[in-house]
Amino acid sequence: MSEIFGIPIQAFMGQLMLGLVNGSFYATLSLGLAVIFGMLNIINFAHGALYMAGAMLAWMGLNYFGIGYWWSLLLAPLGVGLIGIVIERSMLQWLYKLDHLYGLLLTFGLALILEGLFRDLYGVSGLPYSIPEEFAGAYNLGFMFLPKYRAWVILASLLVCFATWFVIEKTPLGAYLRAATENPKLTQAFGINVPLMVMLTYGFGVALAGFAGVLAAPAMQVSPLMGSNLIIVVFAVVVIGGMGSILGSIVTGLGLGMIEGLTKVFYPEASSTVVFIIMAIVLLVRPAGLFGREK
Amino acid sequence: MATAEEYLRVTGLHAFYGESHILHGMDFSVNRGECVTLLGRNGAGRTTTLKAILGLTGKRTGSIMLNGREVIGWPAHKIAHLGVGYCPEERGIYASLSAEENLMLPPQIASGGVSVDEIYAMFPNLQERRKSQGSRLSGGEQQMLAMARILRTGARLLLLDEISEGLAPVIVQKLGEVIRTLKESGFTIILVEQNFHFAAPLADRMYIVEHGRIVAEIGRDELEQKQALLHEYLGV
Structure with missing residues (x-):
């Protein structure tokens, strides 16, 4: 058992693990993005920045x-x-009643400004950030080596995602959030400060x-462009999972990361486009996304 | 009536949705413990009156004295805390929340609300369906839930918009009983109604709304003598 479908098992598992890290x-x-879109009706293009x-x-x-x-x-x-x-206070709050396009353009502009600012200050070549001591080295799983930091990225992301899902779906605070997402005016008439929640x-x-950014710092190069490299794929993930679906974005994110990783093993040429191919297919078959509700 | 008894006084209230001017100087008052009905045709401005009181319309001018305070410039979430509960015409049951989450959603604004046990005693169906998603409840269950969830909060002034609309007679009857019970326990109620026969036995006073203003006030004991008026405005 040293090969799967003619691929050495170590290469296979290695890519799967990398895919899972990206997926995280x-x-x-x-x-x-899903939480923001659900509540604010804003497609937050500044997310990558x-x-x-x-x-x-x-x-x-x-x-x-x-600061460590x-x-x-x-x-x-x-x-x-x-x-x-x-x-939000200074700009976005004036756009909620307008078409999505305005929020998208504003946040896109903000992303360009933020990136430009950091490019001007630090250039584009990337800055090193070393892996914390606790996570130096790797686990030997027998069939592969798993770098400790990668395991931590996956674990920390899963914990944060699960905690967010739990708060939104299972707690009274989350019920306020869901209610305000669904019918902000009525929710406010019940005495809940919706603008504050937004x-x-x-x-x-x-x-x-920001949390994902810190997790990424030791795993990838810190660079002003790291956001724009990632954000387009993330938007594809959101579209595939369904706009505004909490669970959908988590599951889709992890799943697509792994699919991307496996594509690198079996057909490397397609690895950077496979997400968009899936997006096109999903849009044709289920326009609201895998987990989205048709309106 | 002495002003100390007044829970709500609306004076010269104008309200707008964007460019459209809906209320043209509403004047009326509601006393503590009273049940008042706003009658009128569709589009007369009754629902807008409730929304304007709650701060849910666009621009408003005039005066709304609620529990002794001028609230015309207040944001909606503060107005609820003066003891106002709102049951909207479309019922406003959240589809993404379970029946129980819907019931527990409106925050407690004062002590002395109806307890959850009492609510379930009043509406046994809601207890059976408490784990169901809001979107899966029947029309009658949704209406009961929309009523029930504002009783829990300690609100003393209930704004009820068309609660009898589109429901089976047996449920309408049940809602009538509930309102009678609420009156007995001292709630102040504004009923916006299309259904004169539902509202008439419950109301202490009726206001007729037309083109965004009050055109007539009818006391409980004046029903006979003002028949002609009712016929003219409501066709009853």
């Missing part, structure tokens, strides 16, 4: 203030969430992106 980022990012900002904040924290990985994992998402709250939801959604 897809899941965390598309979850944030805010993911990048999370990684950059972690890098800046380490190099300017000596673990504190960054807490502080950088908070910082990104705060940036999000400022964006603001915090956007802050939380982009904080998820």
Whole structure:
């Protein structure tokens, strides 16, 4: 048993694991997008840039203030969430009643500005961020080596995604959120401060992106362009999973990451397009996405 | 009537949806413990009156004194906390929430609300269906749920919009009994109704709304003598 379908098992499992790591980022990012879209009706194109900002904040924290990985994992998402709250209060809140297009254009503009800012400051060549000591090395699973940090990325993303799903679907706070998503006016008439919830939801959604950014920092190069490289795939994930579906974005994110990884094994030429091929097929067969509800 | 007894006084209320001017100077009041009906044709502005009180319309001018406070400029989520419960015409049951989550959703705004046990005693169906998704309830169950969830919160002024609409007679009768019970326990109620025969036995006073203003007020004991008026405006 050293081969699967004629592929060495180590290569197979290695790519599957890498796919799962990528899938973890897809899941965390598309979850944030789904939460934001559900509540604010905004297609947040700034998501990739805010993911990048999370990684950059972690890098800046380490190099300017000596803030280590673990504190960054807490502080950088908070910082990104705060940036999000400022964006929501100062700009987004005026767009909710307009067509999706306006929110998309505004957040796209913001993404370009944020990226431009960091490009100007740090160039595009990428900055190193070393793996925290606790996660140096790898586990020997017998059939493959699993780098400890990759295992941590998968575990941490799954935990955060599951916690988010649990809060939204199973708690009274989540019931407020679902209610405000479905019928904001009535929910407000019951005495719930919906504008505040909208603001915090956007802050939380982009904080998820910031969290993914910090997770990514040691795994990939920290670069001002890291967000725009990823965000297009993440949007495809959101479309495939169904706009606004919480569980859909998590499952689809992980699944597509793995499919992408396996494509690298079996037909590497298609590995960067396979997600979009799936998106096209899903749009033809189920326009609302795999987990979305038709309106 | 002494002003101390007034729970709600609406004076010269104008309300807009975007460019359209819906209310043209509504004037009326509701006393504590009273059940008042707003009657009128579709599009007369009755639903808009309730929404304007709650802060759910566009621009509003005039005055809304609620529990002794001027609330015309208040945001919707603060108005509820003065003790107002709202049951919208479309019932507003959240499809993405279970029946129980719908029931528990509106936050407690004052003490003295009806307990969940009492609510389930009042509406046994809701207890049976509490795990069902809101979208799976029947029309009657949705209406009962929409009523029940505002009783839990401690609200003392209930704004009920067309609660008898489209329901089987036996359920309408049940709702009538519920409203009578609520009156006895001191709730103040504004009923927006199309169904005169449902509203007439429940209401202490009736206002007739036409073109966004009050055109007539009829006391409970004036029903006989103002028959002509009712006929003219409502065709009953």
